[in-house]
Amino acid sequence: MGRETILEDGVKERLMASARPLFAERGFDRASVRDIAREAGANPAAVSYYFGGKEGLYRAVLEDAWAELERHFGALMSECPEPMAKIESFVRGLFAFHAANPYMIRFINREMADPTPCFEAVIIPHVTRVAGALRAALAEATERGDLEKGTDPALAAVLLASMSNYIFLVGPVARRVFLDPGPSLQKLPDAILSLFMKGVSCREA
Amino acid sequence: MGRETILEDGVKERLMASARPLFAERGFDRASVRDIAREAGANPAAVSYYFGGKEGLYRAVLEDAWAELERHFGALMSECPEPMAKIESFVRGLFAFHAANPYMIRFINREMADPTPCFEAVIIPHVTRVAGALRAALAEATERGDLEKGTDPALAAVLLASMSNYIFLVGPVARRVFLDPGPSLQKLPDAILSLFMKGVSCREA
DNA sequence: GTCTATATTGCGATAGAC
DNA sequence: GTCTATCGCAATATAGAC
Numbered sequence: 001m002g003r004e005t006i007l008e009d010g011v012k013e014r015l016m017a018s019a020r021p022l023f024a025e026r027g028f029d030r031a032s033v034r035d036i037a038r039e040a041g042a043n044p045a046a047v048s049y050y051f052g053g054k055e056g057l058y059r060a061v062l063e064d065a066w067a068e069l070e071r072h073f074g075a076l077m078s079e080c081p082e083p084m085a086k087i088e089s090f091v092r093g094l095f096a097f098h099a100a101n102p103y104m105i106r107f108i109n110r111e112m113a114d115p116t117p118c119f120e121a122v123i124i125p126h127v128t129r130v131a132g133a134l135r136a137a138l139a140e141a142t143e144r145g146d147l148e149k150g151t152d153p154a155l156a157a158v159l160l161a162s163m164s165n166y167i168f169l170v171g172p173v174a175r176r177v178f179l180d181p182g183p184s185l186q187k188l189p190d191a192i193l194s195l196f197m198k199g200v201s202c203r204e205a
Numbered sequence: 206m207g208r209e210t211i212l213e214d215g216v217k218e219r220l221m222a223s224a225r226p227l228f229a230e231r232g233f234d235r236a237s238v239r240d241i242a243r244e245a246g247a248n249p250a251a252v253s254y255y256f257g258g259k260e261g262l263y264r265a266v267l268e269d270a271w272a273e274l275e276r277h278f279g280a281l282m283s284e285c286p287e288p289m290a291k292i293e294s295f296v297r298g299l300f301a302f303h304a305a306n307p308y309m310i311r312f313i314n315r316e317m318a319d320p321t322p323c324f325e326a327v328i329i330p331h332v333t334r335v336a337g338a339l340r341a342a343l344a345e346a347t348e349r350g351d352l353e354k355g356t357d358p359a360l361a362a363v364l365l366a367s368m369s370n371y372i373f374l375v376g377p378v379a380r381r382v383f384l385d386p387g388p389s390l391q392k393l394p395d396a397i398l399s400l401f402m403k404g405v406s407c408r409e410a
Numbered sequence: 411g412t413c414t415a416t417a418t419t420g421c422g423a424t425a426g427a428c
Numbered sequence: 429g430t431c432t433a434t435c436g437c438a439a440t441a442t443a444g445a446c
Contacts, residue, residue, distance in 0.1 A: 011429085027319055029234050033422060043431060048423060109318040112376050113311065114232055124382065131382050155396045158383040162371030163364055169374055171317050177329065177336050178363040191360045195404035216411085237439065248413060253441060 012050045014040040019061050024103035027110050028058055059118045062111075065104055066126040072097050073130055083141040088193060090134055091164050095189050098168045105168040131157060148200050156200060163192045217255045219245040224266050229308035232315050233263055264323045267316075270309055271331040277302050278335055288346035292365070293398060295339055299369045300394050310373040336362060353405050361405060368397045 009017070018039035022031040033054050037044040051057040076093045080086045098105050111123050138153040138160075147156070167175060167188060179185060214222075223244035227236040238259050242249040256262040281298045285291045303310050316328050343358040343365075352361070372380060372393060384390060 029421095032420085034420090043429095044422085045424075045432090046430075049429075054422065106318065109314065109374075112374065112379060113314040113318045115378060119378065124378075127379065128382050152389075152392075152396070154384055154389060155392060158372060158393070159368050159396065159400055161383070162368045166367030166371045166374070167363060169314075169317065169371070173320060173324065173329075174317060174332065177333050178366070179359050184357075184359060187357075187360060188363070191357070191364065195364060195400070199400035199404040234439095238441090239439080248411095249440085250413070250442080251411085254411075259440065 011040070011042045011046050015042055015047060015050065015057060016061055016064065019057055020065065021103055023058055023061055024106040024110075027114070028054075028116055033057075055117065058116065059122065062107060062118055063122050065101075065107055066122060068101070069097060069104060070126055070129065073133070077133055077137070083137045083144065084146050086137040087134070087141065087160070090137070091160065091192055092189050094164045105165075105171075109169050109171075131161070134160065145202060148202055151200050160192075160196060163196070164189075216245070216247045216251050220247055220252060220255065220262060221266055221269065224262055225270065226308055228263055228266055229311040229315075232319070233259075233321055238262075260322065263321065264327065267312060267323055268327050270306075270312055271327060273306070274302060274309060275331060275334065278338070282338055282342070288342045288349065289351050291342040292339070292346065292401075295342070296365065296369050296397055297394050303373045310370075310376075314374050314376075336366070339365065350407060353407055356405050365397075365401060368401070369394075 015036060019031070019036045022036055022039065025031075033044050033047050036057070037047060047054060047057050051060060073090075073093060076089050077086050080089050108123075111119050115123075135153045135157045138147065138151065138156045141147045142149065142151045142153065167178075167185070175185065179188075220241060224236070224241045227241055227244065230236075238249050238252045241262070242252060252259060252262050256265060278295075278298060281294050282291050285294050313328075316324050320328075340358045340362045343352065343356070343361045346352045347354065347356045347358065372383075372390070380390065384393075
């Protein structure tokens with residue numbers, strides 16, 4: 001418990017910290033326990049000791065990452081009492097989060113393309129909550145008359161989520177096919193909100 | 206060369222046919238050449254013999270699948286001389302293709318999440334052409350005055366592609382979080398086009 | 411061309427010393 | 429708790445018989 005505790009946590013925490021980028025980058029299969037342990041300066045056997053196996057470590061890392069994202073969104077959207085402000089804050093917040101935490105979208109995309117046993121247990125509950133909050137904000141905005149009467153909150157939510165997530169899902173590699181990476185990506189949240197507001201809003205933004 | 210040639214092609218073709226769904230479903234790593242060969246009624250060694258290895262087989266399958274998609278789009282979009290009709294046909298055609306060929310989106314998503322060596326050589330050229338055609342249609346529509354003056358064709362293309370692809374990228378599993386799978390998915394192309402047209406069009410659709 | 415048999419590599423998990 | 433050593437398994441690729 002000397003100076004190591006200042007710069008480094010215990011073995012368990014170090015394993016999770018080094019596993020996160022490796023799982024995100026390479027996926028479950030290609031990120032080996034040996035590599036994760038080496039990166040953490042720990043012994044491969046410690047993975048079984050602390051997490052009961054590779055899958056337990058993956059699950060702990062994924063749960064941790066999603067908890068961060070939900071804390072981010074929870075704080076953000078509860079700060080805005082107005083439903084229209086919530087919607088705007090969803091779009092801008094998502095861009096900010098993905099820009100600050102590039103590994104997160106890789107976890108999500110990978111679980112979609114290739115669900116692990118964690119999918120049902122950790123992904124579904126989290127995404128259900130986030131999607132539910134967005135749909136509720138859209139329903140409330142419609143009720144208040146801020147959005148066109150008859151707007152289907154489920155359809156509107158999926159379109160908003162599509163526009164906000166796609167560019168990150170297809171990754172930096174595909175970004176170059178659609179947009180010049182720098183300036184156009186900056187313009188995207190405004191373009192999304194402008195299109196959406198003109199498309200379904202009653203008032204001009 | 207008896208009756209087998211009627212129902213079954215040669216070993217090479219059979220290998221590609223059985224590899225396609227297995228690669229799409231499980232990805233490159235988890236689809237073993239043993240399984241692919243067994244499914245094709247062929248010998249595992251035939252993969253190396255005909256394709257020079259597992260990666261060669263994967264590349265052949267992927268190229269084949271993309272060629273199909275591009276034939277589909279090429280035929281579809283060249284039938285419509287009007288740029289606005291091209292745009293509508295892009296959205297509806299994408300939904301039709303993904304509904305008819307559910308494996309294709311899995312290839313795409315997997316290559317995004319986890320690029321193989323084929324990514325640069327086969328994915329990028331194909332998606333560049335498709336995205337280019339869409340952007341050109343949007344630019345022409347703007348020039349003709351069908352879309353708002355000042356519409357950025359790159360931004361508009363990425364938003365249209367986002368809305369048309371996201372629901373397939375996130376897969377059947379996530380569809381249940383956003384939408385009831387049957388009826389709402391049917392309504393999505395109309396909802397996309399309606400939002401887009403009201404958002405950037407000059408004329409009401 | 412097609413097969414069997416095998417060489418080689420890398421993985422996760424664990425037993426047992428310390 | 430942490431280590432070394434190793435077990436058992438599954439993968440691709442290939443040599444060589446037919």
